[in-house]
Amino acid sequence: xxxxxxxxxxxxxxxxxxxxxxxxxxxxxxxxxxxxxxxxxxxxxxxxxxxxxxxxxxxxxxxxxxxxxxxxxxx
Amino acid sequence: xxxxxxxxxxxxxxxxxxxxxxxxxxxxxxxxxxxxxxxxxxxxxxxxxxxxxxxxxxxxxxxxxxxxxxxxxxxxxxxxxxxxxxxxxxxxxxxxxxxxxxxxxxxxxxxxxxxxxxxxxxxxxxxxxxxxxxxxxxxxxxxxxxxxxxxxxxxxxxxx
Numbered sequence: 403x404x405x406x407x408x409x410x411x412x413x414x415x416x417x418x419x420x421x422x423x424x425x426x427x428x429x430x431x432x433x434x435x436x437x438x439x440x441x442x443x444x445x446x447x448x449x450x451x452x453x454x455x456x457x458x459x460x461x462x463x464x465x466x467x468x469x470x471x472x473x474x475x476x477x
Numbered sequence: 478x479x480x481x482x483x484x485x486x487x488x489x490x491x492x493x494x495x496x497x498x499x500x501x502x503x504x505x506x507x508x509x510x511x512x513x514x515x516x517x518x519x520x521x522x523x524x525x526x527x528x529x530x531x532x533x534x535x536x537x538x539x540x541x542x543x544x545x546x547x548x549x550x551x552x553x554x555x556x557x558x559x560x561x562x563x564x565x566x567x568x569x570x571x572x573x574x575x576x577x578x579x580x581x582x583x584x585x586x587x588x589x590x591x592x593x594x595x596x597x598x599x600x601x602x603x604x605x606x607x608x609x610x611x612x613x614x615x616x617x618x619x620x621x622x623x624x625x626x627x628x629x630x631x632x633x634x635x636x637x
Binding site: 410413414415416417420421423426452455456 | 502505506508509510511530577578579587591
């Protein structure tokens, strides 16, 4: 999966993954893809809800061991 | 995204560490949702905004007493449950460090950085004898009308 930016939010607890994701997203242009790595188990639901409300699109997610990976296209 | 932003307001009435943390975590989350967030601090919640150091200000005896008896700043708050004379907060701060959770002072910093508006209630500041000089920088003053002005436009309004 191609991404324009990778955000390493591993080890961070709520609310940091969302706060960092928002900041990273603000720096991207519409259509660009942000790849996020997190270990917070709540992030799956958090990001899904945030993406929907912020008007972005979750294009893929994956789980590798403890690490959850998400690819979000900016709306 | 030029449309009007959603608003969230949170009243922090409690001076408990756990409740203040919950309030600031929600505030930071809402700010990340690109919402305009206002937090109002009244009664014991004001203690979360106090500077840690002693600020010399003129005030009456009762007000001074209040100042001595209440926790001075976010780092001094106790827990609403299992406080155990201050042992509880120490333990939970340890656990938070282990889990990489932000401390309350860090959450407050983060909220300010994200543009969360912090408003201290002037009426209860008078009651508890807390002056503006004793509060951390970046705090605005207001009353019930200021709160309602934001809350009527708010989609999420919480009282903690």
